[in-house]
Structure formats: structure tokens, C-alpha cells
Amino acid sequence: MQTPPQAAARKRKSRRRRPKKRSSNPSSVGASKVKEDEKETDEAEPRPSSANVKRRKLEAAPSNKSSPPSFLDKMRARLSGGHFRMINEKLYTCSGEEAFDYFKNDPELFNVYHTGYQEQMSHWPEQPVNIIIKWLRSHSSSLTVADFGCGDARIARNVKNKVFSIDLVSNIPSVIACEMSHTPLDSSSIDVAVFCLSLMGTNYPSYLKEANRVLKPCGWLLIAEVRSRLDPNNGGADPDKFSEAVDQLGFSLVSKDMTNKMFILFYFKKRERCSSVARIRWPDLKPCMYKRR
Numbered sequence: 302m303q304t305p306p307q308a309a310a311r312k313r314k315s316r317r318r319r320p321k322k323r324s325s326n327p328s329s330v331g332a333s334k335v336k337e338d339e340k341e342t343d344e345a346e347p348r349p350s351s352a353n354v355k356r357r358k359l360e361a362a363p364s365n366k367s368s369p370p371s372f373l374d375k376m377r378a379r380l381s382g383g384h385f386r387m388i389n390e391k392l393y394t395c396s397g398e399e400a401f402d403y404f405k406n407d408p409e410l411f412n413v414y415h416t417g418y419q420e421q422m423s424h425w426p427e428q429p430v431n432i433i434i435k436w437l438r439s440h441s442s443s444l445t446v447a448d449f450g451c452g453d454a455r456i457a458r459n460v461k462n463k464v465f466s467i468d469l470v471s472n473i474p475s476v477i478a479c480e481m482s483h484t485p486l487d488s489s490s491i492d493v494a495v496f497c498l499s500l501m502g503t504n505y506p507s508y509l510k511e512a513n514r515v516l517k518p519c520g521w522l523l524i525a526e527v528r529s530r531l532d533p534n535n536g537g538a539d540p541d542k543f544s545e546a547v548d549q550l551g552f553s554l555v556s557k558d559m560t561n562k563m564f565i566l567f568y569f570k571k572r573e574r575c576s577s578v579a580r581i582r583w584p585d586l587k588p589c590m591y592k593r594r
């Protein structure tokens with residue numbers, strides 16, 4: 302004979318066991334599991350099934366902060382700022398040819414460099430590439446442009462002009478991968494040559510000589526460089542000496558914009574008659590070392 306509390310306990314136990322009995326067949330276990338999952342996702346604060354979680358992670362990956370790290374996030378974490386600074390230093394202290402081989406041997410380093418570079422740029426109040434884009438938009442879109450050291454080809458993506466984007470590595474189909482001392486561009490075919498923070502190699506004069514070759518007479522040469530590289534008070538080159546050397550190559554300085562804290566912009570025009578000085582005294586541009594953040 303059971304006491305009333307014992308009987309009640311038995312009833313509760315048998316009620317709890319009942320669903321198990323119904324799912325003794327393995328296929329029905331799956332079916333009932335799916336039903337449970339469906340029920341859960343209908344709740345106000347659903348606890349999604351593992352299948353749903355997987356699907357959602359894939360769909361939301363690019364924008365969802367709580368989603369697993371993207372490829373770029375992983376790159377950032379794995380190859381930290383230190384790795385970026387190491388590659389950056391290499392690019393400022395070797396020739397263009399060496400830099401070309403460096404990335405050719407390990408193209409992944411180019412992505413590491415550009416991830417770090419974009420991170421650094423995000424702290425600059427103004428990016429020179431945007432000023433150059435504005436300048437191009439304020440001139441005729443019929444001008445043909447060569448973007449030497451184009452990075453992520455932002456110029457080509459933001460103007461109507463025909464742009465030849467050149468860099469050491471081509472991750473974007475339209476980018477021409479080459480060392481910019483030797484481009485496949487035709488002589489006297491370009492109206493505007495752009496160097497936006499890209500006079501990195503120790504042989505930078507050869508990049509400007511190549512720009513001179515491809516530019517039409519009266520073509521524009523726009524150069525943006527990191528200010529510290531051209532700061533004689535801090536071991537950098539004298540900006541006037543730099544302008545003088547570019548002048549001796551056959552360009553006239555039209556204007557110079559020193560209003561930005563982080564960079565200087567030079568606007569040169571190629572002289573109609575090519576009158577290059579035989580031995581130009583190019584100043585050494587100080588390597589730009591980014592600070593640890």
C-alpha cells in the first residue's frame with residue numbers, strides 16, 4: 302500500500318518517462334529532436350539548434366560582431382602589428398626589385414602588409430589618396446591616370462578616368478603586378494602619374510624616371526609622401542631639395558601642400574620639352590617607421 306506522497310512521486314516519474322518511450326525507434330529520435338529544435342526557435346529568446354547556429358554563422362559572418370573571426374580578423378590576430386612593421390621596414394630599406402622578389406616568394410606578406418597599413422591609415426585624420434581622388438574628380442575624366450603603388454586600387458575604384466593601377470602584387474584583376482621602375486605602359490601615354498605614399502624603395506628615383514617616360518608632355522605628376530620622410534629637423538630630406546631633383550628630371554613644381562600633419566603633397570607638371578639633367582642629386586628619403594599602437 303502506498304502512502305499519498307509515494308503515489309504522487311510515482312505519477313510524476315512516469316509522466317517524465319513517457320516521452321522517452323515514444324522515441325525508442327532511432328529514426329523517431331531524430332524526428333522528435335528536430336521538432337524540439339523547431340519549438341525552441343519559436344520561443345521569444347530562442348536557443349537555436351546546432352544546425353541553425355552553423356547556418357546563421359555562415360550567413361552573418363561579414364557583419365555580425367559575435368560571429369567567428371573572418372579571414373582578415375584571423376590574419377590581424379595571428380600576424381600582429383609587429384609583423385606589419387617588419388614588412389614595412391623591409392620595403393623602406395630595400396630596392397624595388399628586392400621588394401618584388403620578397404612578395405613573389407610569399408604573396409601572403411602583401412596581405413599582411415596591407416591589413417596593417419589600413420589599420421595605421423584609419424588613425425590619420427585625412428588620407429592623401431582621398432585628396433588625390435578629389436583632385437582627379439575636379440579635372441577632366443578624359444585624363445588617363447597611372448597609379449604607381451596603387452595598394453587596394455582605391456583611385457581606380459573612385460574616379461571615372463581610365464586608370465592603370467600598378468603594384469608589386471595583383472590581388473585585384475585590374476592591377477598590373479610589376480616593379481614600377483619597369484612598367485608595361487607605353488611611352489608618352491599618360492596624363493597623370495600618381496605616387497601616393499609609394500616612393501618606398503631605396504631606388505625611388507628610378508620610379509620617377511619611369512613616370513617621366515610614360516607621361517605625355519605637360520602631364521601631371523602628383524606625389525604624396527609621409528611628412529617625416531621630408532622633415533630635415535628630424536633626419537628627413539629637405540623638401541626643397543626633393544623638388545629640385547624632380548625639377549632636374551624635367552618637371553616644374555606647380556604647387557605644394559604642406560597643410561596636412563601627416564603628409565606633403567607635390568603637384569608637378571612635366572615640361573613640354575624634355576630637358577633632364579644628366580646627374581641629378583636625389584636626396585635620401587628617410588624610411589617611415591610606424592609607431593606601435
Ligand SMILES: C[S@@+](CC[C@H](N)C(=O)[O-])C[C@H]1O[C@@H](n2cnc3c(N)ncnc32)[C@H](O)[C@@H]1O
Pocket residue numbers: 392396397398400418429430449450451452453455467468469470479480481482496497498499501502
Ligand atoms: C604605403 S602603400 C600606399 C598604397 C596606396 N597608394 C594608398 O595610398 O593607399 C605603398 C604601395 O606601393 C607599393 N610599392 C612599393 N614599391 C613598389 C615598387 N617598386 N613597385 C610597385 N609597387 C610598389 C607597395 O606594394 C604598396 O602597395
